[in-house]
Amino acid sequence: MSSQGSPVKVYIRIRPTANFAHELIECLPDQQTLRVWSKKGKRNNHQSSRLFQLNGVLHNASQEDIYDGVAQSVVLGTFGGYNGTIICFGQTGAGKTYTMTGAAETYKQRGIIPRALQEIFQEVADRVDHTFSVHLSFLEIYNETIVDLLSSVKHGKGSHSGVLTVVEEPGGGVSVKGLSLHLVHNEEEALNLLFEGEMNKIIGEHALNKHSSRSHCIFTVHIESRSRTLSEAKYITSKLNLVDLAGSERLGKTGSEGQVQMEAMYINKSLSFLEQVILALADSRREHVPFRQCKLTHALKDSLGGNCNTVLVANIYGEGTQIEETLSTLRFATRMKCVKTKPLINEHVDPVLQVQRLEKEIQFLKEELSMCNKLSNRVSNEVLSETQVEEVRSQVQRYLSGSLVEIPIVSIAQIQEVFAQFKKVVLEQQTKLREQLCPRNARVEKAMNTTPFTVAEALESVCAVGKVESFGYGLGLAEPSRRHRREASPKPSKGRKDKQISRKEGALSQWPVENTTVEAAQPLNMSESDVTTQEPQRQDPEQQHRTDSPPPKAEAFEDFKAERGSEINRILKENKAVLLDRTSQLRTLTDVINVTKRDLDNITYELQLFRERRKSQGQFVSAEGEPVMEEAELSLLMQLKKLKNRYRQAYEDLRCTKTEVSYCQHLVNQCRTRLLTEFESWYNESFLLPDEVLSVLEAGPVRPGHIPVDKALALMEDDEEHGDAPCHKLQADSSSAVLFYNAYNRALQRRGSRQASQSPDSVRGSRSKIKLSSILSIIR
Ligand code: ADP
Ligand code: MG
Numbered sequence: 001m002s003s004q005g006s007p008v009k010v011y012i013r014i015r016p017t018a019n020f021a022h023e024l025i026e027c028l029p030d031q032q033t034l035r036v037w038s039k040k041g042k043r044n045n046h047q048s049s050r051l052f053q054l055n056g057v058l059h060n061a062s063q064e065d066i067y068d069g070v071a072q073s074v075v076l077g078t079f080g081g082y083n084g085t086i087i088c089f090g091q092t093g094a095g096k097t098y099t100m101t102g103a104a105e106t107y108k109q110r111g112i113i114p115r116a117l118q119e120i121f122q123e124v125a126d127r128v129d130h131t132f133s134v135h136l137s138f139l140e141i142y143n144e145t146i147v148d149l150l151s152s153v154k155h156g157k158g159s160h161s162g163v164l165t166v167v168e169e170p171g172g173g174v175s176v177k178g179l180s181l182h183l184v185h186n187e188e189e190a191l192n193l194l195f196e197g198e199m200n201k202i203i204g205e206h207a208l209n210k211h212s213s214r215s216h217c218i219f220t221v222h223i224e225s226r227s228r229t230l231s232e233a234k235y236i237t238s239k240l241n242l243v244d245l246a247g248s249e250r251l252g253k254t255g256s257e258g259q260v261q262m263e264a265m266y267i268n269k270s271l272s273f274l275e276q277v278i279l280a281l282a283d284s285r286r287e288h289v290p291f292r293q294c295k296l297t298h299a300l301k302d303s304l305g306g307n308c309n310t311v312l313v314a315n316i317y318g319e320g321t322q323i324e325e326t327l328s329t330l331r332f333a334t335r336m337k338c339v340k341t342k343p344l345i346n347e348h349v350d351p352v353l354q355v356q357r358l359e360k361e362i363q364f365l366k367e368e369l370s371m372c373n374k375l376s377n378r379v380s381n382e383v384l385s386e387t388q389v390e391e392v393r394s395q396v397q398r399y400l401s402g403s404l405v406e407i408p409i410v411s412i413a414q415i416q417e418v419f420a421q422f423k424k425v426v427l428e429q430q431t432k433l434r435e436q437l438c439p440r441n442a443r444v445e446k447a448m449n450t451t452p453f454t455v456a457e458a459l460e461s462v463c464a465v466g467k468v469e470s471f472g473y474g475l476g477l478a479e480p481s482r483r484h485r486r487e488a489s490p491k492p493s494k495g496r497k498d499k500q501i502s503r504k505e506g507a508l509s510q511w512p513v514e515n516t517t518v519e520a521a522q523p524l525n526m527s528e529s530d531v532t533t534q535e536p537q538r539q540d541p542e543q544q545h546r547t548d549s550p551p552p553k554a555e556a557f558e559d560f561k562a563e564r565g566s567e568i569n570r571i572l573k574e575n576k577a578v579l580l581d582r583t584s585q586l587r588t589l590t591d592v593i594n595v596t597k598r599d600l601d602n603i604t605y606e607l608q609l610f611r612e613r614r615k616s617q618g619q620f621v622s623a624e625g626e627p628v629m630e631e632a633e634l635s636l637l638m639q640l641k642k643l644k645n646r647y648r649q650a651y652e653d654l655r656c657t658k659t660e661v662s663y664c665q666h667l668v669n670q671c672r673t674r675l676l677t678e679f680e681s682w683y684n685e686s687f688l689l690p691d692e693v694l695s696v697l698e699a700g701p702v703r704p705g706h707i708p709v710d711k712a713l714a715l716m717e718d719d720e721e722h723g724d725a726p727c728h729k730l731q732a733d734s735s736s737a738v739l740f741y742n743a744y745n746r747a748l749q750r751r752g753s754r755q756a757s758q759s760p761d762s763v764r765g766s767r768s769k770i771k772l773s774s775i776l777s778i779i780r
Contacts, residue, residue, distance in 0.1 A: 005340035005341050005342040005343075006309070006340060006341060006342070006343060007337060007338070007339065007340050007341075008304075008310040008311065008312055008336050008337065008339045008340070008341060009055045009070075009310070009311045009312070010054045010055055010311075010312045010314065010333045010334075010336050010337045011054060011055055011056045011057070011058055011069070011070050011311070011312070011313050011314070012034055012052070012054055012056070012057045012058065012313075012314050012316060012330070012333060013058045013061065013066065013095060013099060013313055013314070013315050013316070014027075014057070014058070014059045014060075014316055014317075014318045015093075015094055015095040015098075015315065015316070015317050015318060016060055016318070017317065017318050017319050019318075019319050019320070020318040020319070021318060021319055021320035021323065023037065023320075024036060024037050024320055024323055025037075025318060025323075025326070026049075027057050027059050028051075028057075031056060031057055032053055032054055032055060032056055032057060033051055033052065033053045033054075033057065034051070034052045034054070034057050034330065035049050035050070035051050035052075036049060036050050036052065036323070036326070036327060036330065037049045050327075052330045052333065052334055053334075054314075054333060054334070054337060055337075056069060056070070058070075059318075063099075063102055063108065063109055063110065063111060063115075064108075064115075066099060066111075066112065066313070067111075067112055067115040067116075070086070070112070070311055070313060071086055071112045071115070071116060071311070072119065073309070074086055074240070074309045074311055075116045075119050075120065075240060076119070076123070077238075077309050077343070078120075078221070078223050078238040078239070078240045079123055079127070079223070079225070079238070080236075080238075080345060081225075081236035081237070081238050081345035081346045081347060082238055082307075082308070082309050082343045082344070082345060082346075083173075083238050083239045083240070083241075083302065083303070083306070083307060083308040083309070083343070083346065084238070084239075084240045084241070084308060084309045084310075084311075085240075085241040085242075085243065085300070085303035085304075085308050085309070085310045085311070086100075086112060086240075086241070086242050086243065086310075086311045086312075086313065087243040087245060087300075087303075087310070087311070087312050087313070088100050088243065088244050088245060088312075088313045088315060089245050089248060089312060089313070089314050089315070089329065089332060089333070089336075090245075090247070090248060090314055090315030090316055090329050091247050091248050091249040091315075091316075091317070091322065091325040091326075091328075091329060092246075092247025092248075092249055093247070093317070094247075094315035094316055094317050094322075094325075094329070095315040096244050096245060096247075096313075096315050097111075097244055098111060099111055099112060099313055099315060100112050100113055100219075100242060100243075100244040101113050101114070101194070101198060101244065102114065104195065104198065104744050104747075105744065107736075107737040107740050107741065110740060112242060113194055113219055113242050114191060114194065114740060116221070116240065116242065117187050117190040117191060117194070117221070118187055118736050120134065120187075120190075120221060120223070120240075121134075121186055121187040121190070127225075128228075129227060129228050129229055130225045130226060130227055130228060131225065131226050131228060132223060132224065132225045133183065133223075133224045134183070134184050134185075134190070134221060134222070134223055135157075135181040135182060135183050135184070135221075135222040135224075136150070136181070136182050136184055136190060136193050136194075136219070136220065136221055136222070137150065137176070137179050137180065137181050137182070137219075137220045137222070138150045138193065138194070138197035138217070138218070138219045138220070139164070139176060139179055139217070139218050139220075139299075140200075140201060140215045140216065140217045140218075141215060141216040141217075141218075141270070141295045141296050141299070142214070142215035142266075143215075143262065143266045144266055144270070144294065144295055145163075145295075146163075146164035146165070146166070146176060146179070146295055146299075147164070147215075148164060148178070148179050148180055149196075149197035149198075149200045149201065149217070150180050150182060150193055150196060150197050150200075151180055151200075152196065152200060153180070153182060153193060153196055155182070155183075156180025156181055156182045157180065157181050157182075157183075158178070158179065158180060158181045159178060159179065159180030159181075160178045162178055163178070164176050164177065164178040164179055165177050165178070166295060166298040166299050166301075168301075171346075172302065172306060172307075173301075173302040173306060174298065174299060174301045174302050176299065181222065186739075187736065187739050188739040188742060188743055190221075191739060191740060191742075191743030191744070192743045192746060192747070194219065194743070195743050195744055195746070195747030196747060196750070197217075197219065198747070199747055199750070201215065201217065214246055214247075214267065215246055216243065216244070216245050216246050216267075216270065216296050217243070217244045218241055218242070218243050218244075218299060218300075219241075219242040219243075219244075220239055220240065220241050220242070221239070221240040221242075222237070222238075222239055223237065223238050223239075223240070224236070224237045225237075233349050233350045233353040233354040233357055234347060234348070234349055234350075235347075235348055235349075235350060236345060236346055236347050236348070237346045237348060238346055241300070241303050241308075243300065243303075245271070245274075245296075246267040246270075246271075247267065248267075248271050248325070248328070248329060248332070249325050269294065270294045270295070270296040270297070271296075273290070273293045273294045273296065273297050274296060274297055274300075275332060275335070276290055276293070277289055277290060277291060277293075277297045277304060277305075278304070278332075278335050278336055278339055279335060281304060281305050281338075281339040281340075282335060282338035282339050289305055291304075291305070303341075304339060304341070305339075305341070306341060306342070307341065307342050307343055307344035307346070308341050308343060309341070309343050310339075310341050312333060312336045314329050314330065314332065314333035314336075315329070316329050316330065363408075367408060367409045370409075370410075370411075371409060374411060374412055382411055382412070382413040383413065384413050384414065384417055388414070388417075389417055392414060392417045392418055392421055393421050395407050395418070396418060396421040396422060396425065397425075400425065430588075433584075433585075433588045434588070434592065436585075437585065437588065437589065437592070437650075437653055550683075550687040551687075553683065556679075556683055556686075557679055557683075560678075560679045560682055560683070561675075561679075564678075564682055565675055565678055565679060565682070568671060568674055568675050568678060569675060571671055572668065572671035572672060572675055575664060575667050575668045575671050576668055578664055579661065579664035579665060579667075579668050582657055582660045582661045582664055583661055585657050586654070586657045586658065586661055589650055589653055589654045589657055590654065592646075592650045593647065593650045593651060593654060596643055596646050596647045596650060597647065599643050600640070600643045600644065600647060603636055603639050603640045603643060604640065606636055607633070607636045607637070607640065610632065610633055610636065611633070614630070614633075
């Protein structure tokens, strides 16, 4: 194999122990080298030792150090389109699963996978110029059979009931045919799947570690990202493989028999094939690498020999009794260091979008070319036929209504006709608007006889009687019965208790009969979009406990508008529409007044000129000697009168419309304030735990499915001091901790209910404190 590329990074992690064998294992100060002395130890006169130099030796390192030092760069690389693989290797009990998944019951001890998921969704949120889709898959290779650990989860794509097989893909990659892929939108959904898969693992009892996994597990995050700003046809994909291998100890040492012995045999076989593959990859002269000898090496083909950033964590015991296995793990790790991969960006072009883009470009160029030809020949005396004019008219209509995206350019005559048609439309609109302004009074009378709660109608009435204040607030009061019906079907929130729902309904039944505190609570100039940035209202300290994972405010606000606040939102929308309509009427009226005023001035001036001229010529008199008015003067006078009437009428309308606009503005402001205030109370109500639940939580075990922030924080503090950690990190951590515990507790809940259906007696007692591993062993 070629030796060009970037070498696989290899780290050693030593499991902490009180009996660390200092006489056998020495960590050198460069923190990259491990010296292992022969069994007789340093003090023996015939000393012999071996040096193992790697990318890092991690002794007594915390989970956070491991993630930052080993995994973070690989995880972030996936956002640049690079595949990444992190593999944990080592004997049973050395800490592979602890490194990869961590201790599920303690947030601070969570491993690489949960931390990677947190980082991924943080990045997704930060990179606003891209859209992302994140899918997860989780497989296990047990006795040479691939098992889908997420087959129990519905809505996975790509899954089928047949045998799962590794298949080669055109670009040299591999994938598992039949493995389910699950779309996840946030960290919590991803953690749910992780814990679901963990529960589904097949656990074997074993002499070294009772709960050790006897299978290889590969958790994969598939990321696809598209730029919002650059060419939409291009996109990048990447895969992050997180591999927890089965224990690498020798068969004889485990003392196992029967089924477990067979498992150990399969494990030994696949790991020895893995070693063969690594030897072949490390040897630049080897042409063939036997990836297909077993499922494990085949599934890891593109992680080991492909375009991937690959990291190996070799987990070892620091104890003297395990020195043989430690040496064997270290030898494997050193060999792995010689393997080189070629990380490449996985960039793709969406063929359908690309074809669409090119077709559009060709069309545009064709039009440009035809225009050029026509302009250079100056051929513009073409006359359009009636049918052609009709076609242009229809195109303009469709273009304005939005059903036609663009009007293709054909000729200069056609362009001129397009302009002519546009002008026509504008003039028509102007006339229509003028006509609309006249028959107002009839509608006012009609509105006076109806319920005043529809804002549009209320407005009409207000204009007629000039009593704006007498209508109260005019919002949402129209149909109380309908509003109550809507409240009876509140937006369901995950894991919320009936009690809370009834509390919310209680809160909402006080809904807006009177608007007494709205102004005090929210300033009128606040906009709905402010909801995203506003802090929740201050609460009674006792009510400060929030429920688990409140949704982002912007999202909750959308939900609120669609469900609970739909009526008020509808009214707000209606009011806005009326306001818009009235404002545009006001504008048109102003125009009309200005034009009329100009015409009036012109006619007055003309009349004045006419009279001066007449004066100089002497006055016309009738046969009876009466002064006679000329026809031209009469016509001017008639016009003047007409214009004055129009001016007066328009001025009256303008005054009326102004009142309406200010009243509408007032109502819109009130609706908006009401919507925001209601939303704030709903949000606070909805995501608070009821007091009784809080007291239960404070007194005893954790209720599955709900852990409040302060509880999570307390749990976090169990393990580590935050010291000078920056404040924002603490906040991010606390919400992430809540997600983590929620997902974990939900997994426990699901497991509990499955157990109950299998054996009702086995699940009694406190569930929240049971460790995941012990539950799993009950199941088996
Ligand atoms: P493996 O997966 O290699 O068989 P595990 O990860 O299950 O081993 O570890 C076995 C036990 O040792 C677990 O209870 C785990 O919590 C504990 N353990 C392993 N490594 C560490 C560590 N670095 N710090 C604390 N506990 C550890
Ligand atoms: Mg394990």
